[in-house]
Amino acid sequence: MSNQDNTDRYISIARACLRAINDTASDSGSREEKIQAVYGAIDEAFQAEFAEQRQAMAVMASVLERIASGHLDGNEAAKLARITLDQNPKTIRQASMH
Secondary structure, eight states: OOHHHHHHHHHHHHHHHHHHHHHHHTOOSOHHHHHHHHHHHHHHHHHHHHHHHHHHHHHHHHHHHHHHTTOSOHHHHHHHHHHHHHHSOHHHHTOOOO
16 A cells, blocks of 8 residues: 555545534534444444455455466466456555565
């Protein structure tokens, strides 16, 4: 993932948090309810920001399992890998490995 992608995700999640804080500021609920509302907003924003990446990783895991089964020859495995890479978001392909 690029730094810009991370920055955009951070900003999106931060905005969701600020909206939740502003929305709960005028509510008559308890302090605990307000805190839970903010936590809920953080979780929802985080899940939304990473949904596409989680889906792509699940597809890739499935493809790797198929390749690892040993039922494909080298050319078939390479073709399947290329198709999978071409169908997934660029953020997955550009992710640095640590």
